[in-house]
Amino acid sequence: MKNYFLTLLIGIICLISCKENTETTKFQSKTNPKALKLDTLYSELYDKGNFNGSVLVAENGNVIFEKSYGIADEQTNRKLNDSTIFELASVSKQFTAMGIVQLVKEGKLSYEDDITKYIPELNDYKEITIKNLLNHTGGLPDYMELADKNWDKSKIATNDDILKLFNQVKPKKLFEPNEKWDYSNTGYLILATIIERVSGQKFGQYLHEKIFKPLDMKNTFVYRRRFQPKEIQNYANGYIYSDSLQKKILPDEMGKDFYVVFLDGIVGDGMVNSNPKDLLKWDRALYGNNLINDQDRNLIFSSTMTKDSSQTDYGFGWMIDSTKTYGKIASHSGGWAGYISYIERNLDNDKTIIILQNNSLSSTEIPIKNTRRILYNQEVEKPIKLDNEILKSYAGKYLTDTQKEKEIAFENDKLYVVMSADYKMELVPVSKTKFIVDGWSPEVSYTFILNDNGKVEKYRVIQEAQGINKTANRIK
Template identity: 55%
Template structure:
């Protein structure tokens, strides 16, 4: 339930009251423009050292009724749920009910034919299991809701081959976290929602946070942000308007890879708890916020439920993003500077934007830079020159460039594709992560720029 794992960049912070006021004004200007441009509809909370620097709602909670969002509106978190799932597993390990290196067959004997896959592999996306969503789109009876148990049943039935041997590489997997949700239920004897409520939400006084499947187990929730998407004609609609055969309907019974619902204020409580030892100790946190060592000795940038970024000059941060039909979510925690970015949106369209890079720059008193070239539109013939698979000697992933409906997309190995905006001189930008792609089709070359970093790629 995730579209992008946004790369993390950091900057140096200075915090005084006057600067905080100046930052708040800049944040307000940034998100007001995004809202007016129809690229942002949601809630924003930005904090430094636990103090809220900026908090505001932009837009509507329900496009049909035009009711407005407010600071306590509840959003579906999509893949921002994954850190909670990982924490559930960590707490079960502390209770002695499982071990990270237990084979998944200990809890899911139906999948014992998948050899050497451990709980740890599920946590850090190194299991090699294919994503369940494609399997269900192909084989599932769309008139029925699918649950985590059905993932087990369908995988046992069809036995899809693993993509690689466990711990050979990293590849983001919703299947892994859905199976972790199932393991939490098996190991604890409670439902996924009840276990998280008892062990995480209640102890942290996250009163507006819960596991909720709006179609599978519908109920009335006050102040709830209803998710909306854009149809092929550019009209804003509910995913439910597309009928029961649409994946968000029949996959609504799944938990673990998504389905935690929360508010920006509750997520700040979650953020603060991770600086204390209320749930876990320092040893646990060292594991959570540390990348994974693969069989070849290389490190990934994903720990237990968090993407990790570290820079000698700016420090270390962890983040997770989420995308599910109707919702676009993001949380980032700069551990070195104690800065927190929480962005929750109840809209998911090709234009939906999470301006995390701009937020970081404002937080750290840096000038927001924009692409200086003018926007343009390229025809299919021109775009086709840029398509292909690009690789670089000093870059661990390949980048696949595709186009759809006159929009150029880029996709790094193991991550979902992201859309770009076209500018003159063969420049394509992805503002969410401060990325520019510059193509030289005559030489089959591409330059990837992010901040001060440049990486040179050749088309294969």
């Protein structure tokens, strides 16, 4: 990467390389050379078809880079801009958590309250507290799997519908409260329902009154486009890829029985919509005292421990990392209905990264790690290229020590760890057998171990900063 001030020619080349008909630029390259490096990073991804979205990067609350790449509406060819609104998917959870925090501050509930106090439909799941739901230690099973098996998919399910399903089917708990950590969309669905029942307001109304309006977040709201459709100006449509049609499509084109469609009435684990400008307002407010005080801040941005003293690395709606290089980082990602979202707050150094995309394709990339490296004046890492036959040899099913089946998938010349039906993490090769999870902090590596015949026997996953060193044996 070359500094912008070296020659005017470099700046001209950069401007030419940006496709003027599909990009909006708002960054201060004259005053901050990091902006040019960030633009180069994202422009290269955009040119390769690996990025379609908006980016905002700030230091000490000052925007150093803000830019949109690509299309908001494939049918009309409407372009994204710096005010375009995206669905946030699981980044919504931090707002649900803040709604609970506000109710606690008002004295209307306690973090230690049993959830059955507010949700009698869940009387079979006693001793789970509100705090368990906030930090994913409740042990409740996944509502999406429950709905997939038991819901009439000709209808759009709501929170109350899912709670009725739990009451009728009574699926077994995954574990006892605070025994383990397991990421739970179910928990945040329940938290949203608790907010509604305690406040007497709809979830979206409560968040608007307590968070969005006070912070002047005029382009942030709860929106379920299929359950309660309405006209929204400057909205980005979310796109997925259809293998059969060989093109990008809206999730709705998959039919009513596609999970994104029949679960569109659910709030709490998702369904907040916003843009980068509003999310920066949110970021700044979390440093101040209008919404929360220092005691609240410590709860929200601190990892909790399970019964065996294991750290969860999760606060209230935020993943929590402590790194030697970057200090304490609070972040969250999201993926749903063609949208991919990410927000990161470097708490010790006051740096903010906001990335919103409206293409969820196998080729889509989220260059979190290199964005962070540029912010800290480090060289951008370039991955090595491995032959596809080598990558394919690693793809398959693996069984962990806890008897969980994991999948390593090969798609579009890349290797991925499959986390769920709509979310997978790219594995970036750094040697013939070792890969780094793209954008993850603290760094996570996967090393494939071969037997004497050169066949893949297992993989080892290591996250040194968190003391994780585990293996999974190949089963097929």
